Amino acid sequence: MNGHAIEPGQTMAGRYRIEDLAGEVAQSRTWRAMDTILNRSVGIQTMPSNDARATAFLEAARASTTVLDPRFLRVLDAVADEGGAAYVVREWTRAVPLAVLLRERPMSNRRAATLIGEVADAVARAHEVGAYHCCISPATILVNDNDVVRITGLGTEHALYASGRPDEAEGHPCDEQADVLALGRVLYACLVARWPGGRESGLSPAPTEHGRLLRPRRVRAGVSRDVDAVCDRILGDPPRHDAAPLRSARDIAAALSRVSDDEPEPTGLSPSPAAATGTPTWASSSRATDGSPARGGTGSLPRALVITGVALLVAMLAVLAFYVGRQSAGDGAASDTSDGPKVPASSATAAARPLAARA
Template identity: 40%
Template sequence: MSASIRAGDVLAGRYRMVDLLGETEGGWFWCAHDEVLHRPVAVHLLGADNDRATTLMDAARRAAVLDDRRNLRVLDADTTDSLAFVVNEWGQGESLDLVLAEEPMLPQQAAWVVAEVADTIARAHAAGVSHDHLVPEHVLLDEHGEVRIIGLAVDAALHGVPTMRPEEDVTHLASLLYACLTGRWPGPGASVVPAAPTEHDGTVLRPRQVRAGIPRPLDRICDEMLLGGQHSRSLGLGAMLGHRDEHDLTTPDGVRDALLEFLGDPGAQVPPEAGAGTARRGVVPVMPPVPAAEQTVAIAGDDLTARADAHPRPDDRAEPEVETGETPAVDPVEVPTEAGMPVFHDGDVDDVEWMRARAHKPAPPPEFEQPEERPLFAPEGENGAGWRHRTHTPPTPPRSDDYWPWDTGHPSSLTGSGFVPPVAEPVPGRTWMRLAWIVGIAALVLLAVVAAYQLGLGANDDPPPADDEIPAATPTGEPTTAVAATATDFDPEGDPPEEYPEDAPLAVDGDPATAWGTQTYAQQFGPGGLKSGVGLVLDLGGSQDVRRVRITVRGGDTAAQVYVTDGAPTDLSGLEPAGAGTGNDVITVDLDDVSGSHVVVWLTRVPLGADGFRGEVAEVEVLR
C-alpha cells in the first residue's frame, strides 16, 4: 500500500478507511471501520519514512497506559512497509469548537466541562503522559453528555507539535475555560474558534471584558493562568474572593479543585438573568444593577472593579492602575446609577456604543377591574313579588298544601306547566304479588326440565358405558407434534452474509448442551447498531402447519421474531413476523393459522457479555 490512502482501502487487512477527517503535512486522521470487531475507530496515519513516525509510535505506547473513562483509548499501533498508524477508540458526539460556534456556555457548564478535562489531564500527568495539543477540536461532548478527550499524545506527534510538555497542558486548560466562557480562543495553538480580542499591545482581554455576566472566580482563574494575574494582584482580588492558597493553578489538579470549589459554592453562582444570556452579534447580556450603597461608597478592590467592568465609559475602557493595599479615590458623581448595555461593533472598530437604561421606572400597569357583585339569591320583583312569577293564570291545583319553590302567593311549576302533579302512592301488597308470580314460573320450568330428562333416559335401553371404556380425548388446542427440520444461518445484512454457518445444525440436533452463536458486536441490534438482527432458517421439508416455536437461548435477555414462508428467504423485505417473544432461557412463540415450508428465527436483541453483545441458540423446536 502506498503512502497515499483513499476511502475504501483496507489497512493491515482489518481497518477499512471510511472518511478523511483531517490532514496535516505528511499525516492523515481517518474515520475507519474495524472489519474484525465491526465497530468504528479513529486512525492516525503517517508515512513510514516520515521523521515523525518514530515519535508517533512512542506517543501511542505512552498513551496506552492511561485508563480513564474520558480518554479515547489507543487500541492498536503498528508500522507497515509504507505507513505508520495508530488506532484509537471512536467517540460519538460533537466537538467543543462546534458547540461554541452556536453560543458560549453558561459559567456552570464551562466550569464543569473544564474540570472534567483537568481531572483526566491530572491522571495522565501522574501516568507520565501529556496531551500537548489540547485545543477545542480535541474535546468531545458525546451523545450521553459526557466529556471525551481525543488524541492524547498521539495528535501532537501527528501534527509535529513538541511533546512531553505538561506545563503546556495547564495553559491549554485555562484557554479552554476562556473559550467556553466567551466563545473566543486565546491560544496557544491553532483552532477554528475565533481568536480572543486583544489590547493595543497584544494582551488578551480578560473574559469579563469580552462578555458580561462571567463570575469573578472564573475570570480570576483565567487572569492568573493566561495573563499572570496582574489584574487580580493589582486590585487585591485574591483575598476578597476567598481564594485558597492550596489551589495551585500551575497543575491540572489545582485547576480542577478551583473549578469544583466554584461549582460547590452557592454564593459564587452567576445570577440567572446574567448567565443565561447569549452573546450573539457582539451584544453582551445586561448585568444586574449596582446596589445604591456600592454606588456612593468608594472602596478598594472588588467595588472598583465592579464599576470598571459593569459600567465602563465609552471613552475609557482601560482598567485603573491601583497598587495593592491602597484605597483609590473615586468620584461618586462619575459612577453610573443605572445599568446599561454595551454594544460591540463587528470588525476592527474599537468604539463601543451604550444603550442606556430608562431614566425613570415605567408606571405600573393598571389594576384589574373588579367584577360586579352578584347576589347569592334571586332579587325580589315589584311589590315584594319573587323574581320568577307566572305569566298566565294556572289551573286550580288539586291540593292546597303543594310546595312552590319561588313564591307562595302565585303557585307555578319549574317547567311552567301550571302546577305540580300529586305524587302517586304505591299500592300495598303489589311487590309481594309480583315476587310470587316469579317464583311460580321458575318452579314450572324446573319441573318441565326434570320430566324431559327422565323421559329421555327411559327411551335409551342401553346402559351407559363404564368409565374405563370411554377413550381419552386429546385436547385440540395444544400442539404436541414436533416437526423435523434442518437449520442454516441467516445474515442478510452481513458482509459477507454469514454468521457461523458451520454451527447452525447444533440448534436443531436435540442436544441443549450444544448451541449456535452469533458474532460479538460492539452495539446492540436495532436503529443504533450495525444490523437490525441475525438468525436461523429452518427447512421443514415441505409445507407444514406451524402452531408453536420454542427457542432455547443462553446468556440472558434475548428477543426474537418468527417468520413462516413458503420458500427459503434471502432477506426480510416484504415479510411480516408471524409472532415474537422474549426470555432469558426459553422463548415460546404461539402462532395462529400459519403454514409454510420454512421458519425464520430472527434475533432482534441479544445479551451483553464481557466483550460485547452476543446471542446463543441452544435448541429450536417447531410444533404443529
C-alpha cells in the same frame, strides 16, 4: 500504498475496513473504519511511513496506553509500516469537536466549568503517570450529545507538530505547565468564543489591552466572577488582586468544581465597533469595560433578588387589601345598630318643611 493513498473499501491489518475520511491534521489523515473481527467502529490515523515524524508519532501512541482514564480515546494498535503507511488505531466515539460548538456561540458558566473541569481531571490523572498531552485545544476535545467529554491526541498530537527536537513543539516544551496553560486557554474560549493568543480552531483572537489579555468578564456579559477568577489565576501574569496562581491540572479541576452560575446566560455575541480597537464593549452587556456595573444597567442584578422583591410587594398589597376590607365591614356594622328607626334623608327633609311653615 502510503498514508495518503488509502481509500474507502480497503482493509488494513486484515481486519480494519476503511469506511470514510473523518479529518486531516498536520499532514495526517483520520479515517473511520470497521473492525470486522469485533464488529465495531474504530478510528485510524495514518501518515506516510517515511515521514520524519512517524517514529515519534508511533512511540507517543504506545506510551499513551499507560493512561487508563476512559476520557482519553484508547489506542488499540500501532503499526510502523504497512504498504508505506504508518498508522494508529483508536477507539471511535460519536461526538463533535469542542471547536464546532464554540464557533456557534459561547457556553454558559456552568457548562464551561463542568466540561473543562472534566478535561482537567482527566489530564491530572495522566500527569500522575508522567504523561502529557501538550496540544490540548478545542480540536482535541470531543463532546457528545450528553456533554460527555472524550480527549484525543494524547502525546501523538504533539509529535505531529514537533520539529527539530522531539521534546518540543512550536518552540514550547512538553510538560505539565504546557497542559495547564492550554486548559486555561480552552476555558477562556468556552466563555467568550475567542482564542487567547491568536487564531485557533476557527476562533477569532481574544482582544487585548496594553498587551494584556482582557479577562472574560470584559469581553462578554454574563461571565461569572468565579469562573473569570479561575481564568485569571491560570492565564494572568501575574493574577489580579494577588490571587494564588493555579499551577496544576488537579488545582484547576478543584477550582472549577466550586464555580457558581451567578450571572445570566448569554444569548449570543454582539460586538460593538470598539472591539476592533481592543477595547470591547458588547451590545448585550450592562457592564462597563472596566468590569464595574454600567450606570442605569440592571442586567447584572441577580434574578433571585428580583423575584424576591416582587413576591414581597404582592404580599404587602394583599395585607393592605385585607385591612381595608375589615375597616369597611366595621363601619357598615356600626351604622346598622344605631338607635331609633331609620328615616331616609329625603323623607326627613320633607317632614321638616310643614313644621317650619307652622312655626
